[in-house]
Amino acid sequence: MNISHQKVDDVNANITVELAPEDYNPSVDKAIKEQAKKAKLPGFRPGMVPVGHIRRTYGKAILFDEINRVVNDKISEYIGENKLEVLGQPLPVDSDADANYNWDFKDNFTFNYEIGIAPEFEIPFTAETEFTAYDIKADDETLAERIKNLRRSYGKMTNPEVSEEGDVLYATLKQDKEEGIEKTTSVRTDIIQDAKIKKSLVGLKKDDSVKIDVKKAFKVEDLARILGVTEDEAADLDVTKFKVTVKNINRLEESDLNQEFFDKLFPAGEVTTEEDFTAKVREEVENLFKQNADQKLRNDLYTFGMEKVDVKFPEAFLKKWLKATNPNITDEELEEGFADFLSNLKWTIIENRIVTKNNLEVKYDEVVNLAKERIYAQIKMYNINDEPTDEQLNQFAMQLLQDREQANRLFEEAKALKVFDFLKESIKLNSKEIQYTDFEKLDK
Incomplete structure (x- = not known):
């Protein structure tokens, strides 16, 4: 067997593999014998199929598979031994498909593969880099926000009479047209984008109503979730004015900064x-x-x-x-x-x-x-x-x-x-x- 490679340029090369019968027949013979032991064919007891019958019936297919295996194994060994930094895997050259072989266990085979080579360069990181x-x-703002979130996570839900900024309104949203969309759901005021609309939802009581432009108030994905429609439907609303009628006001009160709260977050007595x-x-x-x-x-x-x-x-x-x-x-x-x-x-x-x-x-x-x-x-x-x-x-x-x-x-x-x-x-x-x-x- 002979394997060699030739550079085309700095990042491309060809590998050529030449096989003589003595290079592949030993492994082909072994594969045929193993197949004979496993074969279950009519007229033969399991494991007793003659090797000659397997060679005549399946020999070329086994030869083809074994040559592929031998070639692939040897190319991998060659790449490793020659420390070629190959990109991807070797690809057979198309012209090899036209090679005229008899596949009669006597052929001398020549296979050509193209390979990509990793480019050479100096590692750019040094002690002076x-x-x-x-x-x-x-900062104080980030710290205050984290503390607020922790206190809210362990706080309690209340139902105040008058809404404030940050409350969750359980309300009915009715589109301002006949047979329009009507949905009773929870509306988080903290996700409202428009400052004027957010302010209009402060100071409301149960059964109070206010009209808002939902397209200005919410992002499309939030609006779709609130109305129970798809995002495409939310984006294509023909009428964006909705009447919001408050059914209930929910407020998450922040937990007190006491020992009970501290012990929920940290080992008892540590804070x-x-x-x-x-x-x-x-x-x-x-x-x-x-x-x-x-x-x-x-x-x-x-x-x-x-x-x-x-x-x-x-x-x-x-x-x-x-x-x-x-x-x-x-x-x-x-x-x-x-x-x-x-x-x-x-x-x-x-x-x-x-x-x-x-x-x-x-x-x-x-x-x-x-x-x-x-x-x-x-x-x-x-x-x-x-x-x-x-x-x-x-x-x-x-x-x-x-x-x-x-x-x-x-x-x-x-x-x-x-x-x-x-x-x-x-x-x-x-x-x-x-x-x-x-x-x-x-x-x-």
């Missing part, structure tokens, strides 16, 4: 004063802000890397490969998504080069722990009081990782985290304290 690591602080409570909430909020700061740094690293690495890809080959592996994709769909595909591919190669150059390794335990973290976060999202055991999380993680697609996704995520942690230690980070409201304005 500077980035800003933001230390985000909770005993309003000052302690505010400090704890500030700590919680600023810990969450660390995720925002990390994401900002990730985005900055990504933007820098993508701008600094200016390379060409084997675009014609990649489009052909994408069409071969996604036969249902249209040319239009391929062109629409190709730029994003190249961007993702480029960053993946940058990450892979960082991993290879610095001998980084994603261990199985790291993938399992990441799976457990994601499962834990999902459980807590739906049930804040449910605390799964480590044994349960392990069991859920093992089930999740049995799905190859999920396992690959988690591996790639673990790799990205490892690269991010490595880069943070390898580049120059300048710490900068910033208020959350100012942080939100960055990159806008």
Whole structure:
């Protein structure tokens, strides 16, 4: 057997595989014998079908399959041994389909494949590369909003006589035309967009009515939900004036800042004063802000890397490969998504080069722990009081990782985290304290 490759240019190459009978017949003979042992054919006892009969009946099909397997295996070995950074998979050259072979176990075969090669470039991140690591602080407005939400989460529902801003009105909405839409439902005043309309719903009592323009008052998706219609129907309303008649007023009163409330949020006795409570909430909020700061740094690293690495890809080959592996994709769909595909591919190669150059390794335990973290976060999202055991999380993680697609996704995520942690230690980070409201304005 002879395998060789020849560069077409910096990102395209051809691989040629030459097979003689002695290269493939041993594996073909083995496959035929195994088939004879398993075959169930009329006139023969199970496992007793003569090898010659299998060769005459199914020989060419087995030969074809075995040659494909041998060629694919040897190409994979060759790529690994020669450390070729191949993009996609090798594609057979179309002219090979016209080759005139007898398939009689005596042919010398020559197969040609085209491959795409990852472009060469220098990793752009060095010890002199500077980035800003933001230390985000909770401003008074953000802190007050978080405290308000916590107090409302543990508050109680009341039914006041007169409406105020932020109340939920249980009301009937009737379209201002004969046989128009009429719906009795809950209306949250805090989602109303128009300030004048919001003000008109303050100071109302039971059975009071007011007319509003619902298109000005609500986003289309909110209006559709309130009226019980589709978003298209909400967007196409011919009459947007509705009479709102109050049936009841609901108000979520904020919980008192007392020991009972503190103990619902924190271990009993850990927080005993309003000052302690505010400090704890500030700590919680600023810990969450660390995720925002990390994401900002990730985005900055990504933007820098993508701008600094200016390379060409084997675009014609990649489009052909994408069409071969996604036969249902249209040319239009391929062109629409190709730029994003190249961007993702480029960053993946940058990450892979960082991993290879610095001998980084994603261990199985790291993938399992990441799976457990994601499962834990999902459980807590739906049930804040449910605390799964480590044994349960392990069991859920093992089930999740049995799905190859999920396992690959988690591996790639673990790799990205490892690269991010490595880069943070390898580049120059300048710490900068910033208020959350100012942080939100960055990159806008």
